[in-house]
Amino acid sequence: MNTYDTRPDAYQSVSLDDWTDWRWQQRHQLRAPEDFEGVLELSDREYRGFSQTEGDFRVGVTPYYASLMDPSDPDCPVRRQGLPDPEEARRADFERRDPLAEEEHMPVQGLTHRYPDRVLFYVTHHCPVFCRHCTRKRKVSDPKTAASTGQIEQGLEYIRQNRDVRDVLVSGGDPLTLSDDRLMAILGALRDIDHVEVVRLGTRNPVTLPYRVTESLCDRLAEVAPIYLNTHFNHPREVTSEAQRALRRLLSAGCVLGNQMVLLRGINDDPETVMDLNRRLLSAGCRPYYMLQCDMAQGITHFRTSLRRGLEIMDHLRGRIAGMGVPDFVVDLPGGGGKVELVPQYLEERSRGDAFDEVVFRNWRGETYRFADIVEEYS
Ligand SMILES: *Cc1c(COP(=O)(O)O)cnc(C)c1O
Numbered sequence: 001m002n003t004y005d006t007r008p009d010a011y012q013s014v015s016l017d018d019w020t021d022w023r024w025q026q027r028h029q030l031r032a033p034e035d036f037e038g039v040l041e042l043s044d045r046e047y048r049g050f051s052q053t054e055g056d057f058r059v060g061v062t063p064y065y066a067s068l069m070d071p072s073d074p075d076c077p078v079r080r081q082g083l084p085d086p087e088e089a090r091r092a093d094f095e096r097r098d099p100l101a102e103e104e105h106m107p108v109q110g111l112t113h114r115y116p117d118r119v120l121f122y123v124t125h126h127c128p129v130f131c132r133h134c135t136r137k138r139k140v141s142d143p144k145t146a147a148s149t150g151q152i153e154q155g156l157e158y159i160r161q162n163r164d165v166r167d168v169l170v171s172g173g174d175p176l177t178l179s180d181d182r183l184m185a186i187l188g189a190l191r192d193i194d195h196v197e198v199v200r201l202g203t204r205n206p207v208t209l210p211y212r213v214t215e216s217l218c219d220r221l222a223e224v225a226p227i228y229l230n231t232h233f234n235h236p237r238e239v240t241s242e243a244q245r246a247l248r249r250l251l252s253a254g255c256v257l258g259n260q261m262v263l264l265r266g267i268n269d270d271p272e273t274v275m276d277l278n279r280r281l282l283s284a285g286c287r288p289y290y291m292l293q294c295d296m297a298q299g300i301t302h303f304r305t306s307l308r309r310g311l312e313i314m315d316h317l318r319g320r321i322a323g324m325g326v327p328d329f330v331v332d333l334p335g336g337g338g339k340v341e342l343v344p345q346y347l348e349e350r351s352r353g354d355a356f357d358e359v360v361f362r363n364w365r366g367e368t369y370r371f372a373d374i375v376e377e378y379s
C-alpha cells in the first residue's frame with residue numbers, strides 16, 4: 001500500500017513516475033485555497049486561516065503530504081501541520097520573532113555558533129511543506145532571505161578558520177531542497193575540513209517528500225558517510241511505506257538516523273500517540289532523539305502544551321518501551337540560552353545516614369525502592 005494507490009481525486013490522471021518524482025512534487029506544491037480543491041474539503045476556519053496569514057507565512061504542501069490528510073476532518077493531525085489557522089495571526093506578549101536568538105549568535109550570515117564545539121548552518125529557506133509550527137517561520141518560506149552561494153562560502157570559511165568547530169549541523173529550511181550537486185558540494189567541503197569530525201543534516205524530507213531520497217542521492221551520501229541525519233516525524237500517520245523506504249535507503253547509505261519531534265497540542269500531545277510513533281520509528285531504524293517543547297515563536301502559541309504534559313508523556317514512555325525509544329524532552333530556552341532537558345522526578349526522598357544516605361526512588365510503575373548512596377566528600 002502506498003500513497004499513489006490512495007491518491008486524492010485531483011491526482012487521478014498523474015502517472016506513477018510523476019507522483020514519485022520529487023521535482024514533480026515540488027513543482028506541484030499546493031499553495032492557495034484553489035489548489036486544495038479535489039484534494040480535501042477546506043473548512044471555513046481554514047479559509048480564514050489562508051486570508052489571515054497572507055503575507056506572513058506562506059502555505060506550501062506537497063501533493064504527497066496532502067494525500068496523508070483526512071479530506072473531511074480539519075482536526076486531522078497531518079492537516080493541522082500544513083494548513084493555516086486564524087490563530088496564527090494572534091500575537092501574545094511573550095512571543096518572539098526569533099525566540100532562540102539565532103540571528104544574534106551569528107558570527108557570519110546564515111550560521112549560528114552558540115555552543116563551543118558545534119554550529120548550525122542554514123543553507124536554504126525553502127521546504128517541501130511549510131510546517132505551521134515552524135520556529136524559523138520568520139525567514140523560512142521567504143525567497144528574499146535565501147542563502148546565496150557567497151553566503152554559503154562565507155559560512156564554510158568561518159568553519160575552516162575556527163578549529164573549535166567539530167560538529168556542523170546543516171539545516172535551513174530543508175537542505176534536501178537543494179539539488180544533489182549543491183548539497184554534495186557543501187557536504188564534501190565540510191568533509192575536507194580536518195577539524196570537522198561530525199557532519200549532520202536536519203531534514204524533514206523523509207516526512208514531507210520521501211521521494212527526494214533517491215538511490216542516486218544515497219549513493220553520493222555513502223561517499224561522505226557517516227552523516228548524522230535528524231528528521232522530524234510528529235505523528236504515526238506520517239510513517240508511511242514510502243517514508244520507511246526512504247529511511248531504509250538512508251541507513252544503507254551509512255546515515256545515522258534520529259528523530260526530533262515537536263510536541264503539538266491536539267496533534268501528538270498524548271502518551272499513546274508518542275509511544276506509537278516511537279515504536280514505528282524504532283522498527284524503521286530511526287531513534288527518537290528529541291521531543292521538543294514547542295517554543296515561543298510568533299503565532300504558534302495555539303500549538304503549545306504545558307511542560308507538565310511533556311513530563312507526563314516521558315513518564316509514560318520510560319519502562320514501557322526500550323530506552324532507545326525514549327527521547328530527551330528538551331526546552332530550547334528563549335533568548336539563546338540553549339537546550340535544557342526535563343526529566344520526570346524519580347528520586348523521591350533522601351535521608352542522611354552515617355556511612356551512606358538512604359534514597360527512595362519511584363520506578364516507572366510507581367513502586368518505591370530504597371537505595372544506599374555512598375556519601376562522598378569531594379573537596
Ligand atoms: C540544537 C542546536 C544545535 C545542535 O545541538 P544538539 O547537540 O543536537 O542539541 C547546535 N546549535 C544550535 C544553535 C542549536 O540550537
Ligand code: SF4
Binds near residue numbers: 134135140
Ligand atoms: S521543514 Fe523544518 S524548517 Fe521547514 S517549515 Fe518545517 S519545521 Fe520549518
